[in-house]
Amino acid sequence: MKYLVHMEVDIPRDLPAEERSAVIAREKEYSQQLQRDGRWPEIWRVVGEYANYSVFDVGSHDELHELLQGLPLFPYMTIDVTPLAAHPSDIKA
Numbered sequence: 224m225k226y227l228v229h230m231e232v233d234i235p236r237d238l239p240a241e242e243r244s245a246v247i248a249r250e251k252e253y254s255q256q257l258q259r260d261g262r263w264p265e266i267w268r269v270v271g272e273y274a275n276y277s278v279f280d281v282g283s284h285d286e287l288h289e290l291l292q293g294l295p296l297f298p299y300m301t302i303d304v305t306p307l308a309a310h311p312s313d314i315k316a
């Protein structure tokens with residue numbers, strides 16, 4: 224099942240710089256592991272914003288929920304999820 228996910232990041236300004244760098248590094252590692260195993264096939268920066276659009280390819284709503292809750296930046300994010308279905312005009316389908 225595929226999902227379009229919008230993540231907007233808002234890290235509090237008073238978070239110490241070291242903690243900020245550490246959480247961003249953990250986020251990158253977590254994300255790249257999911258990209259490698261195929262569950263996070265697309266990630267795109269939104270131009271001019273600390274936000275991304277991502278595509279997740281997972282087995283269930285519950286699995287996606289667990290993955291999103293596990294994001295190191297989860298406490299600092301606003302997340303919107305759109306479930307995707309096949310389009311009848313898609314020539315790949």
Ligand SMILES: O=C(O)CC1=CCC(=O)O1
Pocket residue numbers: 230232250251252254273274275296
């Ligand atoms: O920078 C972002 O958009 C938040 C994020 C998600 C995965 C990652 O590495 O950073």
